Amino acid sequence: MHQVDQIVVVRGERELHERAGHLFGTAREEIACIANSLFTWQATHPSGPLGASAPVPKRKVFRRSAMLDPSWAQHARAMADNGAEVRITSHEANETVLLDRRLAILAGDVVDGVRSFTVVTSPDLVRGIASLFEVAWRAAVELDAHDRQMAELRPLAPRIISALNAGWKDETAARALGLSLRTYRRRVAELMEALGATSRFQAGARAKDLGLV
């Protein structure tokens, strides 16, 4: 049988939901996902619990910079506690969802305030996308290892970002946070790395982009 519409582009979360939302409940083998923001999470995780049907193995990769947001970090932990495998990546990849290695959804760019998504069912293409996902999966670190790395930074990040956004000098901010200057600068360096920034200007733009200021 000739299969039609193996590659379909939809615009906006509503259209995506209408087109492919129901398929989430039919997944049997695995759901694998790369998430960059809460925004797309909501798009691919519709109302009604996903795990309510027979539990399906899930793998999810979160963006490291997103994990600076406490609600994200909490969400990732909750997923891991509910049996999903969660990893954290420092790399930037377009958001991707794989269902049973039969269907892939890739997020595109935002145009006129609307994000487009490509829904793929072509077997060869889905296999290719799945292999790329595997590379990203292997390159990412496990949630527990990531949490250990972030143990010192995590509780301080909001206050450090506030201090930076207030324009405070490192010495002033260190005193306000009850840290030595060296340790404050250590934390700032870790924050910069988590944001993927090499300058403080970049860090400010990234933090704003992520809703951290």
Add this chain to the structure above:
Amino acid sequence: MHQVDQIVVVRGERELHERAGHLFGTAREEIACIANSLFTWQATHPSGPLGASAPVPKRKVFRRSAMLDPSWAQHARAMADNGAEVRITSHEANETVLLDRRLAILAGDVVDGVRSFTVVTSPDLVRGIASLFEVAWRAAVELDAHDRQMAELRPLAPRIISALNAGWKDETAARALGLSLRTYRRRVAELMEALGATSRFQAGARAKDLGLV
């Protein structure tokens, strides 16, 4: 006659438009406005040309940082060319609209993604708000003077912001823009001032906030 509802709070641009949009066409003496973003401009400048009826004197104060956006700068120039008096302020004030000194609209904070507006018709309160507007008006600089100040920065700002966002050192960015290091740093200092930032982290966050990166 006892006037009711002299102070009303509405939530969202649609509700504001329904409540007060028609009044813009009835203004006869003056429309005065402080704008912080394109967002609120659209709210208080509904479809259908404002000046289509008898031309009403208009005074508008734009936020200096917003003027870094070429579309804003162009818009301000177009208003001035159409007879409005335009000034630029470095200060941050909540967005305000005054109609004939009889009605005032003040923008509030965004809560749950929805901005609230306070519509005021109480004569005493409107007079008070109008007097505050006059203070802001007098403290602002005329558009022409502002444009002269921005003459060197204006054409370079997009590329400087790109260079900063790329994490380039000042020396690297200066060479890329064909400027000396001293001049590049002069332009960066002007950009920081226009953004109202005292640190590069702040500048990055502000630039992102304004849609400049």
Add this chain to the structure above:
DNA sequence: CAACGGCTGGCAGTTTGCTGCCACTCGCGG
């Protein structure tokens, strides 16, 4: 109880950024 690992904080050297000063250049106006 001792050893080890990891974190902190002080110090220091280096890098990058910030701004004042001044000589020079160029364009404009009288």
Add this chain to the structure above:
DNA sequence: CCGCGAGTGGCAGCAAACTGCCAGCCGTTG
């Protein structure tokens, strides 16, 4: 044509940030 004003660029001094090194401390483990 000359004088003046404004901008540029080089230099320099200072401030702020970045990161390595090392001693000390604390908690954990054997």
